[in-house]
Amino acid sequence: MELNDHEINRLVIEGAKGDAQSCQKLYEHLVEKVYPYVRYRVARNEQATDVTQDVFIDFFATLKAFTFQTRAQFYAYVFVITRRKLARYYNKAPHKLHNETVEFDETTTPQLEVDGEGSAENRLDVIAALRSLDEQTREIVVLHHWSQYTFGEIAQLLDLKEAAVRVRHHRALQRLATILTR
Amino acid sequence: MKNKTNITTLIDTARLTLSEPARLSLWQSIKATLPDAVPTVAVITSSAPTERAIPSPYFSNQLTYKTMAAFLILLTLVLGSGGATAFASDAAKPGDVLFPLDRALENIRLSLAASTSTRVALTQKFTAERMQELRDIINEEVTVLPASSLLEASSTVTDMVTTVAPLTITATVFTDTTVVKLTLNGQVFYFQTTATTTPDIVVAIESRFPVVTDTQVSEALTVVTKARASQPADQGIVVLTNAGGKRISTAVEAVIQFLDHTSDSTSERKEVLTQLATEMAGITGTTTISRDHDTIELASDTGHVKIHLDNGDGTSSIAFQRGATEIKVEGKDNDYEIHTEKKDEVTTPTPTQTLPAVVMTATIFTDTTVVALTFGPDTVYFSTSATTRTAIMTAIKEHFSALTADQIDTALTVATQNRASLPEDSGSMVIPPTATSTTEINTDQYRDDEGKKHDNENETAQDETSYRAPSVLDDTATVSYDTEREHKREND
Numbered sequence: 001m002e003l004n005d006h007e008i009n010r011l012v013i014e015g016a017k018g019d020a021q022s023c024q025k026l027y028e029h030l031v032e033k034v035y036p037y038v039r040y041r042v043a044r045n046e047q048a049t050d051v052t053q054d055v056f057i058d059f060f061a062t063l064k065a066f067t068f069q070t071r072a073q074f075y076a077y078v079f080v081i082t083r084r085k086l087a088r089y090y091n092k093a094p095h096k097l098h099n100e101t102v103e104f105d106e107t108t109t110p111q112l113e114v115d116g117e118g119s120a121e122n123r124l125d126v127i128a129a130l131r132s133l134d135e136q137t138r139e140i141v142v143l144h145h146w147s148q149y150t151f152g153e154i155a156q157l158l159d160l161k162e163a164a165v166r167v168r169h170h171r172a173l174q175r176l177a178t179i180l181t182r
Numbered sequence: 183m184k185n186k187t188n189i190t191t192l193i194d195t196a197r198l199t200l201s202e203p204a205r206l207s208l209w210q211s212i213k214a215t216l217p218d219a220v221p222t223v224a225v226i227t228s229s230a231p232t233e234r235a236i237p238s239p240y241f242s243n244q245l246t247y248k249t250m251a252a253f254l255i256l257l258t259l260v261l262g263s264g265g266a267t268a269f270a271s272d273a274a275k276p277g278d279v280l281f282p283l284d285r286a287l288e289n290i291r292l293s294l295a296a297s298t299s300t301r302v303a304l305t306q307k308f309t310a311e312r313m314q315e316l317r318d319i320i321n322e323e324v325t326v327l328p329a330s331s332l333l334e335a336s337s338t339v340t341d342m343v344t345t346v347a348p349l350t351i352t353a354t355v356f357t358d359t360t361v362v363k364l365t366l367n368g369q370v371f372y373f374q375t376t377a378t379t380t381p382d383i384v385v386a387i388e389s390r391f392p393v394v395t396d397t398q399v400s401e402a403l404t405v406v407t408k409a410r411a412s413q414p415a416d417q418g419i420v421v422l423t424n425a426g427g428k429r430i431s432t433a434v435e436a437v438i439q440f441l442d443h444t445s446d447s448t449s450e451r452k453e454v455l456t457q458l459a460t461e462m463a464g465i466t467g468t469t470t471i472s473r474d475h476d477t478i479e480l481a482s483d484t485g486h487v488k489i490h491l492d493n494g495d496g497t498s499s500i501a502f503q504r505g506a507t508e509i510k511v512e513g514k515d516n517d518y519e520i521h522t523e524k525k526d527e528v529t530t531p532t533p534t535q536t537l538p539a540v541v542m543t544a545t546i547f548t549d550t551t552v553v554a555l556t557f558g559p560d561t562v563y564f565s566t567s568a569t570t571r572t573a574i575m576t577a578i579k580e581h582f583s584a585l586t587a588d589q590i591d592t593a594l595t596v597a598t599q600n601r602a603s604l605p606e607d608s609g610s611m612v613i614p615p616t617a618t619s620t621t622e623i624n625t626d627q628y629r630d631d632e633g634k635k636h637d638n639e640n641e642t643a644q645d646e647t648s649y650r651a652p653s654v655l656d657d658t659a660t661v662s663y664d665t666e667r668e669h670k671r672e673n674d
Binding site for chain 1: 190
């Protein structure tokens with residue numbers, strides 16, 4: 001669900017008051033950004049759903065304390081919560097996962113309700129290729145292509161300059177092209 | 183080779199999203215936790231028609247309207263507190279805003295715990311979380327800035343596609359201590375441990391970096407033995423900014439407040455914690471914060487806090503001392519114990535290691551600006567095209583992100599030299615002048631630190647170890663090393 005800045009601001013205000021409809025619209029807008037990133041960072045769909053749920057629970061619980069300024073600032077706030085929940089997940093996971101070695105669970109994906117737009121094999125190839133990038137560059141690719149943030153928004157999320165984000169993204173595509181066309 | 187559009191399409195189609203039913207189902211679960219949400223699952227209602235139960239993952243028993251009203255008032259008061267509204271979007275970090283909000287929610291859970299056993303279990307869980315958060319913040323804020331880390335930093339400046347390996351670990355066993363250097367995605371961390379064998383070193387590493395696995399540590403670890411005592415250059419240079427120190431003391435304050443809130447036994451402990459909390463809250467950077475091996479010490483006029491990140495057996499502890507009373511939280515994983523002890527003697531807290539002051543000098547030559555940063559016995563140099571104080575400060579900040587603008591402004595001295603720079607200005611080998619000229623070096627060859635021959639320094643093609651004047655269009659900066667340190671490293 002696409003929203004402009006004014007709509008986000010209004011929904012934040014109304015959602016902070018407890019309006020469920022406003023909260024749902026915010027959820028519909030943000031889940032398309034949060035879930036793909038979380039899903040990439042955890043091993044299984046169930047875990048991604050759990051972490052995503054935790055993110056939104058905290059998000060709505062703290063919405064009263066949030067003051068909307070810009071879209072990028074809003075996304076950065078959600079990103080902070082997401083990162084924190086992922087950190088908690090890593091600390092509590094029975095098997096310790098390094099945040100670079102995401103295990104793609106091919107066996108569970110067909111069973112759960114995910115709606116990938118390509119073949120599972122393509123997803124495996126892309127994820128394997130992403131591992132050849134350093135962590136920050138990988139984050140840029142995932143946040144841009146899967147969470148669909150703009151380069152300016154990613155710059156704020158990762159505390160980088162937008163030019164640096166663009167350069168890294170460009171070089172990442174070059175490297176991925178080399179790997180994926182072998 | 184497929185064009186960019188095809189690659190973009192390949193990546194885009196690998197995106198995983200939730201299906202419509204899954205998205206709706208997830209929303210229903212979230213909706214049930216909203217403050218005014220109407221429950222969508224079966225709930226137990228009381229016989230009184232005015233009461234209804236509100237299921238929520240944050241509560242272990244049902245609420246009535248009366249308790250829910252009290253909860254909403256409490257939540258509003260907590261969320262409306264100064265700590266929650268102090269959120270700054272640009273500098274937002276996980277601990278700054280969410281600490282007080284998390285604590286508020288935890289306090290509510292504790293106060294609404296149905297049984298003593300539930301309360302005890304929750305207290306254990308939250309204590310472990312406070313300790314882990316404190317460890318995380320210490321590892322984030324206490325950074326190391328040795329010259330070697332600049333090499334890795336400069337490689338990312340000149341080439342955005344870095345080739346730095348994700349994880350490399352070197353453990354050097356000296357006669358007095360073992361220094362572990364861990365490089366993780368371009369960031370360098372140092373810590374010391376008493377472990378001398380590979381298995382013990384692996385345990386020490388995993389206790390500090392829980393996100394790395396046994397396999398990753400084993401594959402990345404190299405153990406080296408040196409038949410000498412460690413030197414400051416081996417241990418890295420520990421830098422703790424004022425903001426970082428404040429963040430650590432804030433996290434310590436969070437632990438104190440949590441212990442204060444959950445202490446319902448000895449009044450003496452509560453009194454000590456309450457007074458300590460007041461003192462820690464009043465700290466504005468004048469308190470001494472030091473680090474020695476695995477210990478962080480925070481000392482105020484009357485109180486003393488010592489944090490041990492690793493006691494050697496995987497446990498960590500934090501000890502609060504005020505006067506003759508010491509309160510110690512010690513444990514591992516989710517199992518922590520709190521002890522209160524009376525000390526016979528009141529020891530005056532003294533820092534075991536003071537952090538070196540940073541001295542910065544920037545000299546603006548006609549061809550470039552050379553910046554020298556001295557941390558204790560070590561000096562590192564880099565060159566930049568910046569010619570104003572503001573631009574030089576920005577360049578310093580880019581190389582040393584752990585330093586604040588205030589620190590840089592306080593420590594920086596800028597001077598101007600109406601001449602071109604010379605190798606000795608940046609710590610490189612000094613070229614002896616020829617007999618015919620004392621200012622112009624044209625024909626002599628010289629050898630750099632590694633003994634490689636070079637033609638005169640006015641050539642534009644130079645190797646990486648020599649000083650290079652950046653071009654007008656080149657915003658990158660090269661880093662050269664203090665010659666003395668390079669010789670020392672080669673001789674080790």
